[in-house]
Amino acid sequence: MASAYLSIEQVGKSFTRGGSTTQVLADIDLKVGRGEYISIIGHSGCGKSTLLNIVAGLTPVSTGAVLLDNSEVNAPGPDRAVVFQNHSLLPWLTVYDNVRLAVDKVFRGRKSAAERHDWTMHNLDLVQMAHARTRRPSEISGGMKQRVGIARALAMEPKVLLLDEPFGALDALTRAHLQDSVMQIHASLGNTVMMITHDVDEAVLLSDRIVMMTNGPAARIGEILDVPLARPRERLDLVADPTYLRCRAAVLKFLYERHRLVEAA
Numbered sequence: 001m002a003s004a005y006l007s008i009e010q011v012g013k014s015f016t017r018g019g020s021t022t023q024v025l026a027d028i029d030l031k032v033g034r035g036e037y038i039s040i041i042g043h044s045g046c047g048k049s050t051l052l053n054i055v056a057g058l059t060p061v062s063t064g065a066v067l068l069d070n071s072e073v074n075a076p077g078p079d080r081a082v083v084f085q086n087h088s089l090l091p092w093l094t095v096y097d098n099v100r101l102a103v104d105k106v107f108r109g110r111k112s113a114a115e116r117h118d119w120t121m122h123n124l125d126l127v128q129m130a131h132a133r134t135r136r137p138s139e140i141s142g143g144m145k146q147r148v149g150i151a152r153a154l155a156m157e158p159k160v161l162l163l164d165e166p167f168g169a170l171d172a173l174t175r176a177h178l179q180d181s182v183m184q185i186h187a188s189l190g191n192t193v194m195m196i197t198h199d200v201d202e203a204v205l206l207s208d209r210i211v212m213m214t215n216g217p218a219a220r221i222g223e224i225l226d227v228p229l230a231r232p233r234e235r236l237d238l239v240a241d242p243t244y245l246r247c248r249a250a251v252l253k254f255l256y257e258r259h260r261l262v263e264a265a
């Protein structure tokens with residue numbers, strides 16, 4: 001593995017509500033290399049979003065620390081752009097202005113207005129949304145909204161792209177197209193990505209490594225699986241690829257066994 005660019009060190013998280021404290025995450029240790037595509041998979045409620053929000057700086061750790069490029073993370077910042085399952089576009093702004101707003105925020109003073117325009121258009125092009133730049137979020141499909149959200153995140157030139165089930169609300173075909181777009185973008189830009197998913201095929205198709213979390217409370221990293229599939233990856237070729245099938249089976253086995261554990265408890 002590459003040297004640690006993003007380092008999650010002994011992170012634990014507890015929430016206190018109404019006088020009772022629940023430990024959600026325990027002893028999370030993870031090193032992510034620059035340019036690596038990591039997926040976090042685990043059952044609903046185990047703490048995946050909590051972990052992503054900690055890396056985003058939206059949720060403080062209870063114990064441990066997160067380091068990105070040797071700096072400690074303790075607040076949100078443009079070096080960590082997040083894309084959520086439900087797009088968070090501003091409904092009164094056009095597609096263009098939703099991206100431009102972020103570009104202006106990050107690059108004002110560093111790029112001229114003309115450069116910020118070009119950069120906005122470049123990122124809309126990357127996700128094939130330049131043609132819809134004058135539309136508002138209510139006038140485009142769910143998949144298109146996620147594309148705009150991804151363009152906005154990329155436009156910030158983050159050190160890490162944080163994706164929280166970004167394709168979770170989409171139909172299968174739209175999801176497949178968007179996965180392919182994200183793979184192409186990752187191949188050409190070399191982004192460091194941490195993606196949460198509960199879709200086994202999505203995890204295997206996109207990831208260099210899959211981090212499998214145990215069920216909560218006090219969820220931990222159960223196993224980390226390497227996905228040694230050459231890139232670029234073609235989904236149709238992979239359906240019969242022995243390495244793909246082995247990885248898929250390993251993740252399913254992990255999730256199924258953990259799930260059974262909960263049902264038996």
Ligand SMILES: Nc1ncnc2c1ncn2[C@@H]1O[C@H](COP(=O)(O)OP(=O)(O)O)[C@@H](O)[C@H]1O
Pocket residue numbers: 015016017024042043044045046047048049050051216
């Ligand atoms: N702000 C909060 N206050 C209290 N409990 C929370 C808070 N955020 C998340 N939790 C709890 O932490 C656990 C993990 O939630 P989450 O990280 O959203 O799981 P996942 O994304 O894996 O489905 C859940 O039991 C949830 O209720």
Ligand SMILES: [Mg+2]
Pocket residue numbers: 048049050
């Ligand atoms: Mg979640």
